[in-house]
Amino acid sequence: MSDHEHEHHEELSFWRKYVFSTDHKVIGIQYTITALIFLFFGFTLMMLMRWQLAFPGKALPIIGALFGPDRMPGGIMLPEFYNQLGAMHGTIMVFMGVVPLAVGGFGNFVVPLQIGAPDMTFPRLNMLSYWCYFVGGVIMFASFFVPGGAAQSGWTSYPPLSDIATQGQTWWLCGMMALIFSSLLGAINFITTIIQLRAPGLSFFRFPFFVWAQFVTSFLLLLAFPPLQAASFFQLMDRIFGTSFFMPEGLVISGELSAATGGGSPILWQHLFWFLAHPEVYVLILPALGIVAEVIANNTRRPIWGYKSMVYSLIFLGFMSFIVWAHHMFLTGMGSSMSAFFQTTTMIISIPSVIILTALILSLWGGSIRFTTPMLFALAFLPMFGIGGLTGLPLGLASTDIHLHDTYYVIGHFHYVVAPGTLFAMFAGIYYWYPKATGRKMSDFLGKLHFWPSLIFMNGIFMPMMIQGLAGMQRRLYDGGEIYAHTQTALHWHKVISISAWGLALAQIPFIINFFMSLRNPKTAGDNPWHSTTLEWAAPSPPPHGNFTELPTVYRAAYEYSHPDHDEDYLPQFQADRQAKPAAATT
Amino acid sequence: MSMAIPYTVEPRPDTGLNNVKIGIWLFLASEVMLFGGLFAGYIILRVGSTDWLPGSHFGLSVPLAFTNTLVLITSSVTMVMAWASLIRKDFSKYRLYMGITVLCGLGFMVIKYIEYTSKFSHGYYPSTHIFLALYFTLTGLHGIHVIAGMSYNAYLWGPGAKMWETAPEQFTNRVEASGLFWHFVDLVWIFLFPVLYLL
Amino acid sequence: MSHHDIDIDKTVRTYMLVFGALIIGTILTVAASYLHLPPGPGIALALLIACAKGSLVVLFFMHLIDEKKFIYWLMGLAVVFFAFELFVPLLTELDNINLGS
Numbered sequence: 001m002s003d004h005e006h007e008h009h010e011e012l013s014f015w016r017k018y019v020f021s022t023d024h025k026v027i028g029i030q031y032t033i034t035a036l037i038f039l040f041f042g043f044t045l046m047m048l049m050r051w052q053l054a055f056p057g058k059a060l061p062i063i064g065a066l067f068g069p070d071r072m073p074g075g076i077m078l079p080e081f082y083n084q085l086g087a088m089h090g091t092i093m094v095f096m097g098v099v100p101l102a103v104g105g106f107g108n109f110v111v112p113l114q115i116g117a118p119d120m121t122f123p124r125l126n127m128l129s130y131w132c133y134f135v136g137g138v139i140m141f142a143s144f145f146v147p148g149g150a151a152q153s154g155w156t157s158y159p160p161l162s163d164i165a166t167q168g169q170t171w172w173l174c175g176m177m178a179l180i181f182s183s184l185l186g187a188i189n190f191i192t193t194i195i196q197l198r199a200p201g202l203s204f205f206r207f208p209f210f211v212w213a214q215f216v217t218s219f220l221l222l223l224a225f226p227p228l229q230a231a232s233f234f235q236l237m238d239r240i241f242g243t244s245f246f247m248p249e250g251l252v253i254s255g256e257l258s259a260a261t262g263g264g265s266p267i268l269w270q271h272l273f274w275f276l277a278h279p280e281v282y283v284l285i286l287p288a289l290g291i292v293a294e295v296i297a298n299n300t301r302r303p304i305w306g307y308k309s310m311v312y313s314l315i316f317l318g319f320m321s322f323i324v325w326a327h328h329m330f331l332t333g334m335g336s337s338m339s340a341f342f343q344t345t346t347m348i349i350s351i352p353s354v355i356i357l358t359a360l361i362l363s364l365w366g367g368s369i370r371f372t373t374p375m376l377f378a379l380a381f382l383p384m385f386g387i388g389g390l391t392g393l394p395l396g397l398a399s400t401d402i403h404l405h406d407t408y409y410v411i412g413h414f415h416y417v418v419a420p421g422t423l424f425a426m427f428a429g430i431y432y433w434y435p436k437a438t439g440r441k442m443s444d445f446l447g448k449l450h451f452w453p454s455l456i457f458m459n460g461i462f463m464p465m466m467i468q469g470l471a472g473m474q475r476r477l478y479d480g481g482e483i484y485a486h487t488q489t490a491l492h493w494h495k496v497i498s499i500s501a502w503g504l505a506l507a508q509i510p511f512i513i514n515f516f517m518s519l520r521n522p523k524t525a526g527d528n529p530w531h532s533t534t535l536e537w538a539a540p541s542p543p544p545h546g547n548f549t550e551l552p553t554v555y556r557a558a559y560e561y562s563h564p565d566h567d568e569d570y571l572p573q574f575q576a577d578r579q580a581k582p583a584a585a586t587t
Numbered sequence: 588m589s590m591a592i593p594y595t596v597e598p599r600p601d602t603g604l605n606n607v608k609i610g611i612w613l614f615l616a617s618e619v620m621l622f623g624g625l626f627a628g629y630i631i632l633r634v635g636s637t638d639w640l641p642g643s644h645f646g647l648s649v650p651l652a653f654t655n656t657l658v659l660i661t662s663s664v665t666m667v668m669a670w671a672s673l674i675r676k677d678f679s680k681y682r683l684y685m686g687i688t689v690l691c692g693l694g695f696m697v698i699k700y701i702e703y704t705s706k707f708s709h710g711y712y713p714s715t716h717i718f719l720a721l722y723f724t725l726t727g728l729h730g731i732h733v734i735a736g737m738s739y740n741a742y743l744w745g746p747g748a749k750m751w752e753t754a755p756e757q758f759t760n761r762v763e764a765s766g767l768f769w770h771f772v773d774l775v776w777i778f779l780f781p782v783l784y785l786l
Numbered sequence: 787m788s789h790h791d792i793d794i795d796k797t798v799r800t801y802m803l804v805f806g807a808l809i810i811g812t813i814l815t816v817a818a819s820y821l822h823l824p825p826g827p828g829i830a831l832a833l834l835i836a837c838a839k840g841s842l843v844v845l846f847f848m849h850l851i852d853e854k855k856f857i858y859w860l861m862g863l864a865v866v867f868f869a870f871e872l873f874v875p876l877l878t879e880l881d882n883i884n885l886g887s
Contacts, residue, residue: 121592196606223617230624245628263638
C-alpha cells in the first residue's frame, strides 16, 4: 500500500468506515457483534422460560413485574407469552445467532484472509447482506411489541396453527424473508470469492479445512434456503389473502368450520421447511468443524490427520444433507417405503460425520498439545458433538423415533450438537482469531474461568433433558408436563436444568469482561502469535484495508507443522524457503 | 483501496470465468430452487386436492397467455441481440434492441394486469379456490421477477449505458448478466404457461 | 463465453433459428391442448414441449452450450436437488392420495 493510497483510505468518514463499510473485516466484526447480542438475547428468552418450567405458575421475583399484564400479570407467565419465548428462542438462536456468527462473522473475517484475497468479490453485496440481516433482526425483535406479541408457533412455524396465529407470525415471515435474502447474498459472495480470489499457488487441496467448510456451507445456504422462501410466500398468502395452501379442508377452529377452500396441505409446509432446515443443521455445524480443525492443528503442532478424507466427507455430507429431510416427519404418516428411504439416507449421512470427527480425534495422537483457551474449547467440542451426533441415531430410525419424537430427548440431542458443540467451536474461534482482529490476545486466565464452568453447566442443562425425554416428557409444554402421570418421575430435573442455565449465564461474565478488557491490553500480539501456518497470519494484526502488504504466494499445504526437515515446528504456507527461519513472518 | 479486486472484467485463467458470470449463475441456481419450491407446492396440492379445477374453469384466457409467451420470447431474442450489438460495437443498435426488450417486459405486465383485473371483476380472488391461489401466487412471483429484470434493463438502457464510454468490456458483461436473468424469467414462463393455462 | 473468440454473425444466425423454433414450440403447446388427450399423456406431452423450449433458451440464449466446467457442475447440482424437491414430497404422500381420481 503506497503512502498516497493510505492517506486516501484515512479520509473515509466514520460512517463509511465503521457503519456502511464494504471491508469484509469490518462486516465480519459487525456480524459477530450483532450475532453475539442476538445470542445473548435468545439465551435470555430461554432463561425466562426456564423459570416457568422449574417453578410453574409461580411469580418471577423482581423482574417479573417489568413485563406488564399482557405477558406476565403479577409476575406469572401467561401461556401465550411462554409460546412466544419458545418460538423466538429457536428462531433467534438459529437464524440470527449461530448462522450469522459462523458464516457472516467468521466466514467474512477469515475466509478472504485465508485464501489471500484483498476482499470479497462483491463488497457492496456483502454490505447489503449484513444490512438485510440487520433489518430482519429488527423486524423479529419488533414483533414482540405488536398486538398479540411475537410468533407463537414454534421455530418451525407449522401450519395450520401458524396460519391462524396472531399478527406476530406475519412479522416472523417478513423477518425470515430478509434473513433468507441476506444468506443468499452472502452465499453467492463466498462461493465466488473462494473460486476466483485464491492467491497464486493456492489450489483447492491446499485450502485450510475452514475454507472448505465455508465453501460447502455456502452451497447449502444457496440451494436450501429458497424452498423456505417459497413456503414463506405461501404462508404469507394464507395469512394475508386468505388462501388455503396449508389449510386442510374441513378444519375446525374453536368450534367453527374454517373457510378453507379446495384443500391445502399442512404437510407441504413441513416438506418445504425441512428441505431448508435439515441442510441448515449442517450450516450450523460445518463452520464449527472448520474452526475446530484449525485450532487442533495449530495446538497439537502436527498436520490434520486424513485431510483429504475429511474434505471428501465434507462434500459428501453436504450433498447428502439435501436428501434426509423427511426424517423429521416420520410421524406425518408417510409411506413406509419412503420412510425406509429416509432412514437409509440418514444412516448413511452419519458416516462422513463420524469420519470427520474420528480424523479430528486421531489428529490429537502423538501431538504435543498446548492447552490454550481455544484448544480447550476445541477439545471439549469433540465429545460434546459426539454425544449430539450419536443421540441422533435413534431419532433417525422410524421405530425409535415414534417414542422419542417431540420429547425433551430431541431438544437434548439438538442442543448437544449446537450449544456445547457449535457454540464451543465459536468460542474457540473467537479466542483464536481475536489477536488477528484486534492485535491483542485475550486473557488466558479469564478464558479458563469461562471454559470450565461453561462445560459443566452445558452438561447440567442438556444431559437431564435426555432422561426426561426417555421418560416420555413432551417438549413445548407450558407447565413442563406437571399434569401428566408419566412425567412425574422426571419432573425434578427441570430445577437442575434451570439452575444450570442460570449458572451458564453467570459463566459468560468472564468472557464478556475478557472480550472488552483485552482491547486495552498494552501488549500487542504480533502478526502470528500462535505460530500458525495458514495465510491469515501473513497479514498484519489487525489487517489494513486490502489485507496484505504484499500479495502472498502459497507454496505448500495448509498444515505443515513439525516438518522433519525444518528447524521450527511450523512451516507457513506463505513461506518460500523450507530451511529459512520463519522469524520474518512473526515479527 | 490498496488492492483492486481481480477478475471483475477479465476471466481468471484457470476457471475461465469472471466474477460476475459466476455470481449471476449462482443466483440463478438459487432461483431454480425457489421456483422448485413453488412447483412442488403446485404438484402436491394438485394431486392431493379433493376438488381440483383447471384454469379453463375460471376462464383463464389462452389467447392472452399465448400472446404473452410470444412477447417474452421476442424480448429474449432482442435481449441477446442487444448483447450481440455491443460485441459488434454498434451502440445505437444496442439502444434499439434494449429498448424493445424493456417495452416487451412492459407489454407483458400490461397483459398480466388485464388478466388480473378480469379475474377480479368475475369475483375470482386468491382465496376463492386452491387453483386461483396457485395461479395468483405463481404468476405474481414471476411478475415480480419480470419487473425486477425490466427495471435493471431500463437502467442499462438509460443512465447505466454511460459505462459504455468508460468501460465497454465491463458494460458488455453487465448486459450479458442481465440477459441471463431475463432469459431465466422467460424460461419460468415457458413452464408456467402450460402448467397454469393448459393442463 | 469470452468476447474475443466468438463468431458473432454465426451466433446471431443461431439466435434467429432458436427464435423460430420457440414460436413453433409455443404453437405446438397450444395445439396439443386441443387434442384433449387424457390427463397423463396430455401432461407428459405439454411438459416435453416445454422442456424442449426451455433447453433451447438455456443452451443458446444463455450460452450454456459452450460454458465453463464450473457452471455445468453448479447447474447439474441445482437440477438434481430441484428434482428431489419436486418429486420426493409427492412420493411421501403417495399412500395418502388417490392418483386414479
